[in-house]
Amino acid sequence: MKQPSYASGGRFPAKKLGVHALVIARYERGEVKPSIETAARMAETLGVSAGT
Numbered sequence: 001m002k003q004p005s006y007a008s009g010g011r012f013p014a015k016k017l018g019v020h021a022l023v024i025a026r027y028e029r030g031e032v033k034p035s036i037e038t039a040a041r042m043a044e045t046l047g048v049s050a051g052t
Contacts, residue, residue, distance in 0.1 A: 017041050 014021040017038060026032045034042065043050035 016045060 014024050017024070018041070019034075019038060023032070027034055040050045
């Protein structure tokens with residue numbers, strides 16, 4: 001079963017992170033890594049630590 005894509009507006013919609021949905025899809029596929037700032041916003045949105 002395929003996991004839901006966050007890029008389609010799941011737990012952290014792209015608009016809230018300030019990045020395009022296609023960029024989040026690329027993060028999900030492992031094609032690129034988010035910047036430190038974007039990773040921190042993702043962690044904050046999910047209510048988890050970004051590892052800092």
